[in-house]
Amino acid sequence: MKKLDRKQMAARVARDIPEGAYVNLGIGLPTLVADYLPASKNSGREIIVHSENGILGVGPKPPEAEIDEDLINAGKEPVTLLPGGAYFHHADSFGMIRGRHLDFAILGAFQVSTSGDLANWHTGGADAIPAVGGAMDLAVGAKKVLVMMEHLTKEGKSKIVERCTYPLTGARCVDRIYTDLAVIDVKADGLHVVEIVDGLDFPELQRLTGVPLKRLATAA
Amino acid sequence: MCNILPIYSNRFIWLWSLIEVDCELKGEPVGRCHNSRPMINKIVASPEAALADVPDGATVMIHGFGNAGMPAALIDALIAQGARDLTIVNNNAGNGDTGLAALIKARRVRKILCSFPRQADSWHFDAQYRAGEIELELVPQGTLAERIRAAGAGIGAFYTPTGHGTRLAEGKETRRIGGRDYVLEYPIHADYALVKADRADRWGNLTYRKSARNFGPIMAAAARISVVQVREIVELGSLDPEAIVTPSIFVQRVVRVAPAMMKAA
Numbered sequence: 001m002k003k004l005d006r007k008q009m010a011a012r013v014a015r016d017i018p019e020g021a022y023v024n025l026g027i028g029l030p031t032l033v034a035d036y037l038p039a040s041k042n043s044g045r046e047i048i049v050h051s052e053n054g055i056l057g058v059g060p061k062p063p064e065a066e067i068d069e070d071l072i073n074a075g076k077e078p079v080t081l082l083p084g085g086a087y088f089h090h091a092d093s094f095g096m097i098r099g100r101h102l103d104f105a106i107l108g109a110f111q112v113s114t115s116g117d118l119a120n121w122h123t124g125g126a127d128a129i130p131a132v133g134g135a136m137d138l139a140v141g142a143k144k145v146l147v148m149m150e151h152l153t154k155e156g157k158s159k160i161v162e163r164c165t166y167p168l169t170g171a172r173c174v175d176r177i178y179t180d181l182a183v184i185d186v187k188a189d190g191l192h193v194v195e196i197v198d199g200l201d202f203p204e205l206q207r208l209t210g211v212p213l214k215r216l217a218t219a220a
Numbered sequence: 221m222c223n224i225l226p227i228y229s230n231r232f233i234w235l236w237s238l239i240e241v242d243c244e245l246k247g248e249p250v251g252r253c254h255n256s257r258p259m260i261n262k263i264v265a266s267p268e269a270a271l272a273d274v275p276d277g278a279t280v281m282i283h284g285f286g287n288a289g290m291p292a293a294l295i296d297a298l299i300a301q302g303a304r305d306l307t308i309v310n311n312n313a314g315n316g317d318t319g320l321a322a323l324i325k326a327r328r329v330r331k332i333l334c335s336f337p338r339q340a341d342s343w344h345f346d347a348q349y350r351a352g353e354i355e356l357e358l359v360p361q362g363t364l365a366e367r368i369r370a371a372g373a374g375i376g377a378f379y380t381p382t383g384h385g386t387r388l389a390e391g392k393e394t395r396r397i398g399g400r401d402y403v404l405e406y407p408i409h410a411d412y413a414l415v416k417a418d419r420a421d422r423w424g425n426l427t428y429r430k431s432a433r434n435f436g437p438i439m440a441a442a443a444r445i446s447v448v449q450v451r452e453i454v455e456l457g458s459l460d461p462e463a464i465v466t467p468s469i470f471v472q473r474v475v476r477v478a479p480a481m482m483k484a485a
Contacts, residue, residue, distance in 0.1 A: 091365040130356075136363075
């Protein structure tokens with residue numbers, strides 16, 4: 001099988017973001033999606049990236065000489081502002097999120113359950129210092145929550161689970177899961193496999209995932 | 221210009237306006253200003269003077285998201301001032317060894333309300349948290365912002381969907397409204413807010429710069445005394461009224477801090 005690498009996963013997610021969408025990219029793996037959004041490749045589609053610290057219209061990373069410490073994204077990395085972009089304060093920014101104005105939030109995850117519960121903020125370890133940021137707001141607020149993660153842990157266990165064992169970020173909030181092995185929709189009647197990577201068949205994906213999967217006619 | 225009081229609060233201004241009216245009615249000069257009308261002037265000479273009256277046990281909001289908007293000169297002045305046992309409201313819990321991290325290192329912080337304390341360089345917070353020496357109230361970022369906003373806007377409490385069904389909502393009142401589940405959250409009031417803005421006038425009208433706006437407008441409104449460090453002070457009337465982000469009513473003290481000083485921390 002040909003597992004997708006991180007860049008291929010980002011490109012795959014970017015393909016599903018339509019013209020005119022307002023999108024928030026979570027810290028880490030989802031940030032890579034920005035490199036593959038059509039606007040950055042001159043494909044003619046316009047997509048507006050939201051950063052929860054108070055920006056709409058986030059542009060690419062500036063060259064070293066043009067870094068401005070007052071212009072950073074939620075991951076505290078220097079960014080630029082596209083023409084048409086806007087700044088606003090934190091309460092307005094999270095109003096946009098909770099008020100169902102964002103079309104997509106793309107988030108990383110430790111685990112996603114079969115009912116769409118998301119765990120991505122806390123390992124629950126006794127010595128772990130908890131930190132949540134805007135994850136819980138994005139999980140409940142965006143019109144569609146897309147999760148990007150490796151399908152399996154380093155130990156080979158599925159990160160798609162019957163019930164999350166890590167503390168929840170949001171209950172029943174995930175709409176679609178993109179992994180390095182498959183694209184899976186979370187629906188009321190369970191998990192529907194939309195795509196599988198080359199060289200992996202449905203029975204093997206089912207075996208690796210553990211929890212019951214449904215097969216769409218279009219999935220390989 | 222007549223600098224009547226080095227440190228202003230809304231109450232001082234209100235009192236002064238009464239004195240002014242009274243003196244005008246009696247045809248007497250006002251205070252030490254014999255030839256000019258008293259003017260609102262919230263400009264304070266230094267960060268130290270602006271924070272001289274912060275008592276032990278105060279709740280202090282500190283603006284900033286990372287370095288963007290962090291009022292470094294005011295935080296340094298607060299450290300030098302020596303107030304202890306503080307409750308701090310910020311998005312994070314300090315980075316590296318400067319700013320909020322230095323305040324924590326100096327053991328002035330009893331409790332912190334924030335959304336994201338854990339960072340690669342939050343070692344001063346991490347050590348005190350693990351030793352049980354600092355209390356943490358972890359708040360989802362949007363709930364933190366809205367609790368601050370609610371305080372400034374006179375809201376008694378609000379229902380938010382964020383955090384429902386998670387451990388951050390444990391023990392809180394919940395309610396189902398229109399088929400969606402909500403958690404009851406209360407405002408966060410503060411005694412002081414330390415804010416960094418770009419430009420101000422002597423009334424305290426503020427403009428910000430890019431993503432450094434972040435928590436500034438809502439913290440300025442939520443605190444009893446908002447202290448603002450700015451890059452530049454301009455003549456009253458020269459800020460475009462359409463571009464003023466924080467109107468002067470939310471600001472009590474303004475200090476100019478040269479950009480070089482701003483960068484030092």
